[in-house]
Amino acid sequence: MFINVKMVLGGEGLRISASILNADLANLEKELLRVEASGADMLHLDVMDGVFTESITFGDYVIKKLRPRSRLLFDTHLMVKDPTKLIPLFAKAGADMLTIHVESDCDVAACLKLIRSLGLRVGLSLNPGTPVEKLFPYLPLCDLILIMSVEPGAGGQPFLVSSCDKIKAVRIEADRQKVLLDVSVDGGINLETAELVRKAGASVLVTGTFLLRADDMANSVRQLKMDN
Numbered sequence: 001m002f003i004n005v006k007m008v009l010g011g012e013g014l015r016i017s018a019s020i021l022n023a024d025l026a027n028l029e030k031e032l033l034r035v036e037a038s039g040a041d042m043l044h045l046d047v048m049d050g051v052f053t054e055s056i057t058f059g060d061y062v063i064k065k066l067r068p069r070s071r072l073l074f075d076t077h078l079m080v081k082d083p084t085k086l087i088p089l090f091a092k093a094g095a096d097m098l099t100i101h102v103e104s105d106c107d108v109a110a111c112l113k114l115i116r117s118l119g120l121r122v123g124l125s126l127n128p129g130t131p132v133e134k135l136f137p138y139l140p141l142c143d144l145i146l147i148m149s150v151e152p153g154a155g156g157q158p159f160l161v162s163s164c165d166k167i168k169a170v171r172i173e174a175d176r177q178k179v180l181l182d183v184s185v186d187g188g189i190n191l192e193t194a195e196l197v198r199k200a201g202a203s204v205l206v207t208g209t210f211l212l213r214a215d216d217m218a219n220s221v222r223q224l225k226m227d228n
């Protein structure tokens, strides 16, 4: 909405998407400013509906209120049973990118096309238990594939190493299909696991707990980008 999304998702180097799931949600503006000042490229917004996941987080109303307060790209992760009706609401609220789950109970291709038709960047995510091949038919419809390296539903879980093979498999298949896309990884990212996923081919790192716990978030963002 406020920046050229294509420019952020294109180019070289790792991009950092800061997840506020484990932030002090009672002081959202303060946390938002902390993320803005850190040099993170995107704000990762975890939307949970209490059906696809156990918990419920926040929805389009909160995103609408955050939108005028931030210039960051809003990377919106829809962990919901059926995103079909929600997609236009989140587009209107100011999301720049909408990522749905391949496991959702919807017509996945139709939803991806709907996101595109609304002028947003298109993401598709995969849970740890789902075979990576499920993603392959949809790669040409996507700007970004989001590999979950934890079970969706909570921040602060340990990184699942099996996600590295999935990142590699997506990279290989995207090359084979001649599709340009970002591969993002979500869950348990810290300096150590960032190195693993970068080597596997990730271009966007979603990090929540690691960044939020840092005394100097800007330094952690630099470390995640440079040490890898």
Ligand code: DX5
Binding pocket: 019, 020, 021, 022, 044, 046, 077, 150, 151, 152, 153, 154, 155, 156, 157, 186, 187, 188, 189, 206, 207, 208, 209, 210
């Ligand atoms: C998990 C969420 C993640 C989570 C990652 O369901 O999708 O975005 O916030 O956070 P950390 O870095 O705490 O694993």
Ligand code: ZN
Binding pocket: 019, 044, 045, 046, 077, 186, 206
């Ligand atoms: Zn997420």
